[in-house]
Amino acid sequence: MCGIVGYIGTQQAGPVLLEGLGRLEHRGYDSAGLAVLGPGANPALRTVKKAGRVRDLREGLPKRFSGKVGIGHTRWATHGPANDVNAHPHTDAKGDVAVVHNGIIDNAAALRHRLAREGVDLVSDTDTEVLAHLVALSSADTLEGRVSEALAFVEGTYGLAVMHADFPDRIVVARNGSPLIIGVGDKEMHIASDLAALVRYTTTVAHLEDGEIATVTAGGFTTYRSDLSHTDRPTTSLDLDLSAYDPVGEEGGYMQREILDQPAAAERVLRGRLDERFGTAHLGGLNMDARETRAIRRVKILGCGSAYYVGQMGASLIEELARIPADAEAASEFRYRDPVIEHDTLYVAVSQSGETIDTLLAVQEIRRKGGRVIGLVNVVGSAIARACDGGIYLHAGPEVAVASTKALTTMYLGFALLALQLGRTRDLSIADGKRLIAGLQALPGQIEEVLTLDERLATIATRLAEADSLFFIGRVRGYPVAREGAQKFKEITYRHAEAYQTSELKHGPLALISADVPTVALVPDDELTDRNVAALHEIQARGGPLVVLTHAGVDLGDVECERIDLPRSERELDPILMAIALQLLALHAATTLGLDVDKPRNLAKSVTVE
Template sequence: MCGIVAAAAQRDVAPLLIAGLKALEYRGYDSAGLAVLNGGEIRRVRAKGKVREMEGLYRADPFPGGTGIAHTRWATHGVPNTANAHPHVQGGVALVHNGIIENYATLRGELEARGHVFTSETDTEVMAALISERMVSGKSLLDAVSSVVHELEGAYAIAVVSDSEPGRVVGARRGAPLLVGVGIGENFLGSDAQALIQVTNKIIYLEEHDVVEITRDQVQVYGHDGKPVERAVHESELSKDAVERGEYRHYMQKEIFEQPRAVADTLEARISPNGVLPNIFGVGGDELLAKVKGLHIIACGTSYHAGLVAKYWIEEYARLPVNVEVASEYRYREAVVPDGTLFVAISQSGETADTLAAMRESRRRGYLGTLAICNVPESSVVREADLKLMTRAGPEIGVASTKAFTTQLAALGLLTLQLAHQRGLDGARYADLTAQLLHMPSMIEKALELEPRIIELSERLIHRQHALFLGRGAQHPVAMEGALKLKEISYIHAEAYAAGELKHGPLALVDEDMPVIAVAPNGPLLDKLKSNLQEVRARGGELLVFADGEASMDGNASRGVILRMDGGGDFIAPAVFTVPMQLLAYHVAVLRGTDVDQPRNLAKSVTVE
């Protein structure tokens, strides 16, 4: 959600800023802009729409300069238009901002009373005006920013330049990510490493309340008390190739097909044919997990669905109670925390605002400890957790998560096995579950072979306006994830239900215009599911059933298709059956001509409430 790039260099920075913004397009945005210090003045260009629209305006009238800031905006305060696009300029100060300033209306009213005139509806312009006012009173850019951020309520990551201090950029963060890219004779700020990998792989991850000043020769970070602090420089493992589409039409398609490798990487050196290896959750992890009497899993969106699958696994195999809740609800209620409860936060980015706030709130509520399952090693969620397990999915550019989900399931599978083994799961069953988890990458690989058939089936959905997804047991969250993917990128309204709930309401919607997609692995609930599907058939509904190859489905659907596949076993079937759901959503969206990687109104990393 929103993206920041800034640079202080001895070369023209506008092309670097534009390239950085393009690397951040996956985050979701509705306008873009950049500002460069040019000959003692601020030159700015902004445009509603894609980065390429703004780039075209810049190339029509380019301007040189070695210091600049740039931004992709996802609208919060004010509609998407050029006037509300960043950077915002007030009194020789230009500023870009991710986040939401909750007390901006009060601050704006005070500024207007002192004669300030605003040209946008944003909270961002208020910050620029406050900083400009402090500089007029004699403060340096660094001191002005440092004093203003203490007045702000809410979340922010900002980058600021001033026409009176060329060659200098000041940044600050609270509740939204911001990092420093360290170069040779040039330094940078960015929302994440992908924005900077084109220019440097040396990264400093700023901490909460940090303020940073960069010039082309120096980086200095200041802590909450305003005193200089040292922050470690990390070498990013990202590569330019990792964030390119290659032979694939869209990033989402590439990421769907990266899942076997990503899952294998997540399992590597963490599990053997004999079981889960020691201390994969960090120092003291095995000892802490042995004390667990229950779990609270907190997440958002796709990660929430992964948590729901884990609830079925952990309760069945480890016999521990599990509560799963969306982070935005959890943090605003007083949850009961039984003794010995482990708090588990699942997040692809590790910067999801609600999940991060929920984890911080958990400190007050007396949990046994916190575990982060995440894809970004230096993210806030990971840094603040007691235990962590990285998913090793690599960069995920498409807004609709795919490999994030299956790698999270792989990580949660490891957690399930560890908890189950510690609590005396039968040895033969533990060996079977271990073998299934080790085979998850190869079973996902086999599921990907269904793509040609799914391309044909996707034509059945392209003119539909609604779809219903059904699943039972651990496949119910898979149905939820399938419905989410379809609605996210194809804009077809889709809902998921536990199949047994069909007759309690959703059956009223079933007719010849309502396709019903069902997940049907072989297992003890299969006969129940088949009865639910007969109810759909009897009402003329068109069925698309993803069925285990060994499952008896009582003949062919009179209207619809049964697609056979191998789920790989009851434990890993949720991950394997997810893959055709992803492919179905992707190919329906392609046929409908939507923006697959950047669906409307959505952002990849939700860093505001």
């Protein structure tokens, strides 16, 4: 959940590293730091670290901070508070070794005790500092050997980069459970934990695998296993929209830009995947033929946060269209309950980044026990994409804001395509298949319609922002949408928000309804409209303010509320239009409160530590 950058080449490293850290700040923004090897025959290692944002680090840099080899880091705190001392890079006592690290060293406490017994003075609260001292204590002849010896003592996850004043021509990097990418340039090389830091300089990259170490020099890179036997790590060329990473100055930041990109993102994920003739979807990336598809007896979906909630939406779609039992589970809990892996169950891992550690570990558990797992991921070449048997790339484009918006929309559409293909190999009629295809084709335009409600939603959001606590309610298809709406609201407004099934209000939560607790209710025009409207009357009778997302023509009776009529899609597809309206409510409530919607406190974009 932090950002790593590294550079070695012909340019001054400092500006390159700072620019990369700025692009990675969505990965962690508690503190930041740089280490650079100065020029000359006996280069000295210089380190600058600062609590706060990357701009604070930039302002604190010395005027003369030269060197063509360097590493940098922007932190999301795990061990120790966010202060200058705990910021990365960390060095050994002599200042010859510098390390930046993402992940968690599980046996850090034991290693700290051991180092203290050997007379090492540890100055920070972090787990990372032990790595610098372990490298310094190694007597191996090469930097690769010293890093390998140090890592032999380590239990846990890491993506790390190491520099040493005695080896000024190289940076050594290693990965185990935390992403690390090498970017290949012209007489220069780049290192990063996220593609965002590399796109300005190169789109030719190599993804390290778990257990690999690499030596990076200005002329290229060499990869090894942990025992330093050579591996052959190929490079790939990426097709990326560089403008998506460009800074934004407007109040809504990246989040607003990404919400507005959703019509185009929806078109991208659907393009070439709809078969109008046969009323089905084409998902060749699943790597399953019709016979294998028909053998599926259950679908289990795994994700974290918003990916978990959209997994619940997807499970509902699959059960409804394919008539296969389906459910979603938090990936973070999955492997700890020693799950039974069934040969006729299709497991689906959902992750925007493709690097979410909890989801990756769940995938590895399934594969280890012989299960089939596919991925719904947005980042090509990511760890989850590589670990799965097949999958669906989302084509959402880069998503920078911590709160997921367009990736969530494309995840939902990915599930709609999967449900359609599964359904048409079973009993879903061609007429229903064509009906759903027509609905999917209309969705980009309907998303545009939702976005035209922005001003109305902003007005309502201003009033919601005044509340300390809110309820979000929905039934069946609407419940996971309500959960996602509550998630968005609390993560960027810092207001308490809870989601409930509408039918569960009378079983306890109704006791909390008052004039100070607004309820955002999802009331689509479907088979449960009457039940939902009855619940609105119960809330109104107890003085609770109401915001109702519904469809034109739905009779709410004498309910007093802020009513928002959304475009009407097919019933199975209505949830995503409601989710987008909830994104706008959260965005405008947060901006009303003067909050940074792109970098909510205590959160980071990609969770790469357990």
